[in-house]
Amino acid sequence: MQLAMLFHTQTMAFKIFVLLLTAARAIAFPYSSDIHLLKPHSGSAGHKHSGLNCLSWRLGVETNNLRDWTQVPASCKDYVGHYMLGKQYRLDCNLVADSAYEYAKGLNLTGDGKDVWVFDIDETTLSNLPYYARHSVAFGAIPYNATAFNAWVMEAEAPAVPGSLKLYKRLVKMGFKIVFLTGSGVAYTDVRTKNLRAVGYTTWEKLILKGAGDASRGVVYKSNKRKELVVDAGYRIRGNMGDQWSDLLGTYTGDRTFKLPDPMYYIG
Numbered sequence: 475m476q477l478a479m480l481f482h483t484q485t486m487a488f489k490i491f492v493l494l495l496t497a498a499r500a501i502a503f504p505y506s507s508d509i510h511l512l513k514p515h516s517g518s519a520g521h522k523h524s525g526l527n528c529l530s531w532r533l534g535v536e537t538n539n540l541r542d543w544t545q546v547p548a549s550c551k552d553y554v555g556h557y558m559l560g561k562q563y564r565l566d567c568n569l570v571a572d573s574a575y576e577y578a579k580g581l582n583l584t585g586d587g588k589d590v591w592v593f594d595i596d597e598t599t600l601s602n603l604p605y606y607a608r609h610s611v612a613f614g615a616i617p618y619n620a621t622a623f624n625a626w627v628m629e630a631e632a633p634a635v636p637g638s639l640k641l642y643k644r645l646v647k648m649g650f651k652i653v654f655l656t657g658s659g660v661a662y663t664d665v666r667t668k669n670l671r672a673v674g675y676t677t678w679e680k681l682i683l684k685g686a687g688d689a690s691r692g693v694v695y696k697s698n699k700r701k702e703l704v705v706d707a708g709y710r711i712r713g714n715m716g717d718q719w720s721d722l723l724g725t726y727t728g729d730r731t732f733k734l735p736d737p738m739y740y741i742g
């Protein structure tokens with residue numbers, strides 16, 4: 475008991491001492507603690523050997539500071555795998571969906587059936603994680619293989635992206651018309667339809683796939699299709715959600731865009 479009290483008193487005295495020291499230092503040089511926080515923390519990232527911090531890499535990807543990358547850096551394969559299969563990816567997706575819902579709730583729909591919400595498909599409404607988690611695909615750390623990926627798409631077994639299905643159902647209930655706009659080719663119309671329906675996306679205004687002869691880049695293709703929606707068909711794009719910046723940049727992007735995480739691949 476006495477020992478405990480003595481220890482307590484000593485701890486208090488030490489705390490006061492530290493406080494005074496910090497205050498004195500702050501008066502002498504008010505920015506020193508900020509500078510300290512910006513010093514590199516040696517060894518804390520656990521990627522000393524590769525020289526690449528994978529969390530920083532992912533942030534660079536999500537902010538579109540890193541562009542036109544063709545595959546996940548080999549040293550970040552495990553990091554991306556843990557992120558995608560663990561809780562964080564789902565939490566990140568849920569936050570995007572929840573913020574989209576909060577935004578949508580604040581809109582006044584006209585009731586003329588022209589208020590649309592544009593959803594991308596891959597890694598936005600449907601998840602290809604079962605494919606990317608395969609050993610041979612390594613979460614995007616090997617070069618993209620169109621043959622293998624297309625065979626997976628043909629299976630029509632992709633699950634819904636966490637959060638997006640819930641948002642979709644809420645938007646439908648609120649009266650939004652849904653447009654799915656995907657870089658998938660028209661040859662995949664039936665399998666994509668089947669896959670969407672199977673996981674709960676049961677209704678939509680339009681399902682737009684890329685024409686067989688259309689060789690335009692993602693951002694150009696999607697801008698052109700959105701222009702057709704707005705200019706030719708008179709829709710209002712109230713919200714636009716995708717996992718790639720090329721879903722959300724360009725023209726006729728919509729009143730608000732929502733970016734889902736995707737550290738597995740980049741489409742320009």
Ligand SMILES: *[C@@H]1O[C@H](CO)[C@@H](O)[C@H](O)[C@H]1NC(C)=O
Nearest residue numbers: 577578579580581582583584
């Ligand atoms: C929607 O309409 C209501 C009632 O007319 C109004 O109070 C509200 O400000 C409107 N919201 C927006 C975002 O226009």
Ligand SMILES: *[C@@H]1O[C@H](CO)[C@@H](O)[C@H](O)[C@H]1NC(C)=O
Nearest residue numbers: 617618619620621622623625
């Ligand atoms: C791509 O995938 C196909 C089908 O799985 C396979 O036969 C082929 O060897 C792969 N190509 C490369 C370069 O790995």
Ligand SMILES: [Mg+2]
Nearest residue numbers: 594596597717
């Ligand atoms: Mg996508």
